[in-house]
Amino acid sequence: MINFKSVHKDQELTLIEEMAHVIWHEHYTPIIGAEQVVYMLKKFQTADAMSAQISKGYHYFLILNDKKPVGYLSFEKRKDALFLSKIYLLKSERGKGFGRKAMLFVEARAKENDCSKVSLTVNKHNLNSIKAYESAGFVNTGAVVQDIGMGFVMDDYHMEKFV
Ligand SMILES: CC(C)(COP(=O)(O)OP(=O)(O)OC[C@H]1O[C@@H](n2cnc3c(N)ncnc32)[C@H](O)[C@@H]1OP(=O)(O)O)[C@@H](O)C(=O)NCCC(=O)NCCS
Secondary structure (H helix, E strand, O other): OEEEEEEOOHHHHHHHHHHHHHHHHHHHHHHHOHHHHHHHHHHHOOHHHHHHHHHOOOEEEEEEEOOEEEEEEEEEEEOOEEEEEEEEEOHHHOOOOHHHHHHHHHHHHHHHOOOOEEEEEEEOOOHHHHHHHHHOOOEEEEEEEEEEEOOEEEEEEEEEEEO
């Protein structure tokens, strides 16, 4: 049974930091290269960085399967859209329908927050995730390239789903 636990405590943010380290190195190294993975983990996914994001309005949730952490997600309200900033499952836990349940959870939070859609960005070469989003009803609305410093960019598609 999948549950979502709102995360505020340092201890749980440290758990997410550890999961992010495992997932991002495994999943993103072939897509963006090891150097950018290290840079982005330090910039966005340390417990301190996430704590600062939470204080600016981001929400982080652990994804639990029968109380066992299997991944995490994060979102923030941006005007009429709930922006799904992160959704990550451990490799062993993908393809079992957990991602779909997590997306439904986020869509419910969007409705609760009077948002008409869920939006997200996904790396152009993150093909399996793009397929998962499309099969969940998200539509590609175009390319977005964001400079994240030190010569790195996020070369993404923007996707959205009306809820
Ligand atoms: C993206 C992610 C969250 C999706 O979660 P998941 O549990 O693997 O996906 P699900 O098993 O719930 O599948 C959801 C739907 O997508 C489809 N899908 C998933 N992966 C697919 C693939 N590689 N090809 C085609 N369809 C796929 C499933 O068939 C399912 O469709 P259905 O409900 O119509 O049957 C997960 O795979 C993940 O963490 N990936 C690595 C990290 C990542 O890239 N995160 C996104 C960052 S933007």
